[in-house]
Amino acid sequence: MAGHLSRHFLEALEARAQEAIAHWGLADARPELLKYRENAAFRVTLADGEPAALRLHRPGYHDVSALRSELQWMTALRDGGLAVPSAIAALDGRLLVHLDPTDEFAGQHADIVSWMQGTPLGESGASLVHGSERQVVLFHAVGAMMADMHNLADRWSMPSDFKRPAWDAEGLVGERPVWGRFWDCKGLSDEQRRDLDILRYRLRRMLDGLPRGELDYGLIHADLVRENVLVRDDGVAFIDFDDAGFGFRLFDIATALLKNRNEPHYEVIKRSLIAGYRSKRPLSDAALSALPIFMTLRCLTYIGWFAARPEVPGVETRLRRYANEALLLAQALPVPA
Structure with missing residues (x-):
């Protein structure tokens, strides 16, 4: 995740991490960089010897209210019995610490959350290592925990100042989507731009035409990819709530x-996840019929994400690949009457 970073930047990043953990009384600890993506994530060892995760948040991605809200929701889920990280307070009691600008970094926030034991369900771009029978068990567990998360979210008394992004129609295919204007990205071909723009308007009409009563909407994780699902002896755990917000549950x-x-074994995976979800929360066949729409929408979001991060290796190739995949997925969408 960090192989593309220069040695100079890595050294600066490690120094920034040292600056952050001093607020938790860990000045002598040695942070270990795990990934540099949305945030810079480090493994650190707390004073009691337990591991934890330090996050240096990407400057400008979320403001302090949104970051605080993320931690509040994670805490609510943890209190509700779900296996998710929880915030660890600094010495002065703060859950978020502000780090002043330096020559290398803009001002940003840092936090430390509890370490979640487990092995990632999979890795992007690599085949799953689990056999089909194990996949049935794991994806059933993912679906069931996802439903538990949605149930807890609906029962939770949200703070009045709670603030997270909205993965609604505007946030997905409006003029300013959460992850950027995917149809208007540098690196796409003229044909891709044209076809994606047409697809955007088509998807907007489809979303607006869906029966309101069939769409389940509320707080969602919004990034339950393989890397963010940990396999444990007692089931699964969810990590990385950085993109959590309000959205259609079908998006999760x-x-x-x-x-x-x-x-x-994709059909096995799909059936197992849906069966797990339905074991804890209603999901009608009518609602599920809209899944191809949300599969296409999800694919489109990655185009804007990569376009906003030109430092990622192979970004132009990935942009075009996701564009082609989204257009391919769109072929399975219902034909307008």
Whole structure:
């Protein structure tokens, strides 16, 4: 995740991490960089010897209210019995610490959350290592925990100042989507731009035409990809709530399925996840019929995400690949009457 970073930047990043953990009384600890993506994430060892995760948040991605809200929801889920990280307070009691600008970094926030034991369900771009029988068990567990998360979200008394992004129609295919204007990205061909723009308007009409009573909407994780699902002896755990917000619950299901669609046992995966979800929360066949729409929408979001991060290796190739995949997925969408 960090192989593309220069040695100078890595050294600066490690120094920034040292600056952050001093607020938790860990000045002598040695942070270990785990990934540099949305945030810079480090493994650190707390004073009691337990591991934890330090996050240096990407400057400008979320403001302090949104970051605080993320931690509040994670805490509510943890209090509700779900296996998710929880915030660890700094010495002065703050859950978020502000780090002043330096020559290398803009001003940003840092936090430390509890370490979640487990092995990632899979890795993007690599086939699942689990056999088909194990996949049934794991994806049933993912679906059931996803439903538990949605149930807890609906019962939770949200703070009045709670603030998270909205993965609604505007946030997905409006003029300013959450992850950027996917139809208007540098690196796409003229043909791709044209076809994606047409698809955007088509999807907007389809979303607006869906029966309101069939669409379940509320707080969602929004990024339940393989890397963010940990396999444990007692089931599964969810990590990385950085993109959590308000959205269609089918968006969570689509996210968990999208990068598995080329697996040999994809139909098993899909059936198992949906069965797990339905074991804890209603999901009608009418609502599920809209899943192809959300699979396409989810694929489109990655185009804008990569376009906003030109430092990622192979970004132009990935942009074009996701554009082609989204247009391919769109072929399965219902034909307008």
